[in-house]
Amino acid sequence: MNQPQPAHTTHTAGRTRVLTGAKPTADLHVGNYFGAIRPAVEASHDTNKEVILMCVDWHGLTDKAKMLEPGKQTSGLLATYLTMGFSLEKNMCIVQSEIPQILEIAWYLSCVSAVGLLERAHAFKDAVANGKEPTAGLFNYPILMAADIVTFDAQVVPVGKDQAQHLEYASDMVRYFNNAVGHPVLFEPKPQIQETPLLIGTDGERKMSKSYGNHLPLFAPKKEIEKRCKEIKTDSKGLDDPKDPESCAVFQILKSFGSEDSVVYMEERLRKGTGYGYGHAKKDLFDEHERVFGSKREQYEHYLNSPREVAQLLTPCHERARHVAATVRQRVRDALGLGIL
Amino acid sequence: MNQPQPAHTTHTAGRTRVLTGAKPTADLHVGNYFGAIRPAVEASHDTNKEVILMCVDWHGLTDKAKMLEPGKQTSGLLATYLTMGFSLEKNMCIVQSEIPQILEIAWYLSCVSAVGLLERAHAFKDAVANGKEPTAGLFNYPILMAADIVTFDAQVVPVGKDQAQHLEYASDMVRYFNNAVGHPVLFEPKPQIQETPLLIGTDGERKMSKSYGNHLPLFAPKKEIEKRCKEIKTDSKGLDDPKDPESCAVFQILKSFGSEDSVVYMEERLRKGTGYGYGHAKKDLFDEHERVFGSKREQYEHYLNSPREVAQLLTPCHERARHVAATVRQRVRDALGLGIL
Numbered sequence: 001m002n003q004p005q006p007a008h009t010t011h012t013a014g015r016t017r018v019l020t021g022a023k024p025t026a027d028l029h030v031g032n033y034f035g036a037i038r039p040a041v042e043a044s045h046d047t048n049k050e051v052i053l054m055c056v057d058w059h060g061l062t063d064k065a066k067m068l069e070p071g072k073q074t075s076g077l078l079a080t081y082l083t084m085g086f087s088l089e090k091n092m093c094i095v096q097s098e099i100p101q102i103l104e105i106a107w108y109l110s111c112v113s114a115v116g117l118l119e120r121a122h123a124f125k126d127a128v129a130n131g132k133e134p135t136a137g138l139f140n141y142p143i144l145m146a147a148d149i150v151t152f153d154a155q156v157v158p159v160g161k162d163q164a165q166h167l168e169y170a171s172d173m174v175r176y177f178n179n180a181v182g183h184p185v186l187f188e189p190k191p192q193i194q195e196t197p198l199l200i201g202t203d204g205e206r207k208m209s210k211s212y213g214n215h216l217p218l219f220a221p222k223k224e225i226e227k228r229c230k231e232i233k234t235d236s237k238g239l240d241d242p243k244d245p246e247s248c249a250v251f252q253i254l255k256s257f258g259s260e261d262s263v264v265y266m267e268e269r270l271r272k273g274t275g276y277g278y279g280h281a282k283k284d285l286f287d288e289h290e291r292v293f294g295s296k297r298e299q300y301e302h303y304l305n306s307p308r309e310v311a312q313l314l315t316p317c318h319e320r321a322r323h324v325a326a327t328v329r330q331r332v333r334d335a336l337g338l339g340i341l
Numbered sequence: 342m343n344q345p346q347p348a349h350t351t352h353t354a355g356r357t358r359v360l361t362g363a364k365p366t367a368d369l370h371v372g373n374y375f376g377a378i379r380p381a382v383e384a385s386h387d388t389n390k391e392v393i394l395m396c397v398d399w400h401g402l403t404d405k406a407k408m409l410e411p412g413k414q415t416s417g418l419l420a421t422y423l424t425m426g427f428s429l430e431k432n433m434c435i436v437q438s439e440i441p442q443i444l445e446i447a448w449y450l451s452c453v454s455a456v457g458l459l460e461r462a463h464a465f466k467d468a469v470a471n472g473k474e475p476t477a478g479l480f481n482y483p484i485l486m487a488a489d490i491v492t493f494d495a496q497v498v499p500v501g502k503d504q505a506q507h508l509e510y511a512s513d514m515v516r517y518f519n520n521a522v523g524h525p526v527l528f529e530p531k532p533q534i535q536e537t538p539l540l541i542g543t544d545g546e547r548k549m550s551k552s553y554g555n556h557l558p559l560f561a562p563k564k565e566i567e568k569r570c571k572e573i574k575t576d577s578k579g580l581d582d583p584k585d586p587e588s589c590a591v592f593q594i595l596k597s598f599g600s601e602d603s604v605v606y607m608e609e610r611l612r613k614g615t616g617y618g619y620g621h622a623k624k625d626l627f628d629e630h631e632r633v634f635g636s637k638r639e640q641y642e643h644y645l646n647s648p649r650e651v652a653q654l655l656t657p658c659h660e661r662a663r664h665v666a667a668t669v670r671q672r673v674r675d676a677l678g679l680g681i682l
Contacts, residue, residue: 061452071678097679103444111402111478137452311681337412338438340652
């Protein structure tokens with residue numbers, strides 16, 4: 001930390017450049033909205049920030065058995081962020097595989113990173129411990145992630161605790177590289193480790209996750225949403241019993257996306273109890289879900305089915321991102337003395 | 342071997358595409374000329390071949406302590422090949438780091454290659470056995486080399502025995518990738534393993550190599566070449582003794598670059614012996630060296646000091662190479678379904 005920084009960066013005066021990666025995932029759910037989408041959308045409206053929201057499709061390829069998935073899911077991811085109001089005005093919403101400079105910079109970082117460093121990465125060790133036959137892509141993952149960051153001179157990278165080590169690695173690689181070429185060329189990012197508060201799933205037990213099947217989708221058909229809301233596990237308190245919002249999955253899920261009014265309303269009713277059972281709470285949750293997401297279902301479907309329009313919307317983002325990436329790439333190449341001129 | 346091949350390749354009808362990599366090295370010597378430069382120059386004049394001669398500067402970065410070397414030595418390598426007559430007419434003389442698609446394709450290959458495969462690579466195992474702290478770049482070397490090959494749909498890759506395993510790996514990776522996407526997308530190269538006949542050094546003992554200091558440079562000043570020729574170790578046979586050309590370093594070095602006439606002449610004189618001592622042979626070697634290389638010294642210096650001219654000469658090569666690389670990249674991206682349109 002606190003390494004000397006390069007004399008010239010690509011930063012925009014008065015704005016902190018924040019990089020957020022999002023794995024291409026189809027059919028996002030309320031847990032994703034709460035943990036990732038809403039924070040990114042909010043940051044995109046913060047005038048002190050310049051957000052790069054990057055769909056990291058290259059990262060999605062490291063599982064050989066699912067190599068054809070990321071390409072299919074990029075459009076769903078982009079449609080979701082656009083629908084939920086990610087502002088393109090001063091920010092960049094981009095797709096990783098559209099920025100070739102990242103992988104060139106990744107090569108330079110790989111040449112200053114010891115094999116041992118990568119072998120000690122938690123994510124890699126976990127994969128091996130779980131009996132996976134790891135691919136070189138998985139092994140190199142921390143390098144690609146560091147390249148994502150430095151290619152855009154990112155200043156702040158908000159990540160969950162599970163990614164903290166990767167951020168340390170990125171700082172290490174910046175230092176290794178700057179030392180190898182003898183002066184500061186890459187910009188060191190500041191990690192912003194976030195305690196991502198877990199959102200409970202519809203089973204009332206585990207973290208909301210598609211792999212547990214306990215998720216509440218964002219844009220599924222109305223009927224399915226209604227059914228999912230009704231299925232949420234609750235305790236056996238009766239209609240008129242006072243209920244504890246803190247231990248009530250219906251309330252916790254509402255809190256993750258609902259308006260302040262809707263949250264205050266349900267909290268009061270649950271505590272009081274009288275005439276307000278879990279059935280009412282589920283109905284209120286469903287109504288609020290319809291208001292927040294259901295009302296945007298058509299917009300989402302439109303983006304999902306209009307790849308050309310989305311590509312066009314994002315053209316200025318990709319142009320700016322490539323400009324930044326090309327500038328950093330040139331800085332790196334100049335430092336290494338590469339190229340025929 | 343004999344995998345199904347992609348329906349569309351970038352090949353030129355009637356020509357076999359041959360890929361040759363050359364590490365950027367300054368001050369090339371007669372051993373390099375014999376083992377690499379002459380074969381590539383000759384192939385470039387073969388109308389049945391389309392040669393891609395690639396200065397592999399990215400490969401040169403895998404030794405962290407010497408990261409600033411490749412950039413400095415590219416111009417010397419290019420100047421040497423151009424001076425010695427590498428024909429640009431139907432071939433491509435290019436610099437690896439000018440073709441960004443290679444590293445993108447390398448990422449895709451890394452995602453289908455097991456870590457274990459790379460751990461078993463001889464070159465990597467040797468480095469570890471020699472107590473080197475290997476970089477991830479060295480570890481990933483076989484992937485980059487495979488990417489060099491497939492990015493250009495190379496059909497034939499002539500390599501020394503020490504590179505045979507890397508060629509097998511390239512074939513393996515092609516198969517893994519084609520299997521992962523379900524149809525042939527990458528073209529499988531044919532290795533051409535060459536017994537590179539060793540050239541003896543001026544010490545008359547070991548292989549000619551700059552690291553042994555027993556090399557005869559191509560374009561050093563005339564005085565230095567003369568001195569080097571005089572220093573060549575010979576046995577103690579007298580002026581009039583019959584001498585054995587096979588065990589004579591002077592003759593062996595001459596054979597590696599001299600005209601047929603000059604070789605026949607020296608061979609006869611040595612066998613006969615009478616009035617032809619090693620001093621005469623060394624003088625003849627020097628004269629032939631001056632004729633073959635010395636006469637081109639000015640041309641070499643000119644190229645070396647005219648980076649703009651060289652870059653311009655190679656512009657059509659890089660344009661064609663990028664066109665091929667972009668076509669293959671698109672084939673790969675289409676197979677993976679990547680991109681926002």
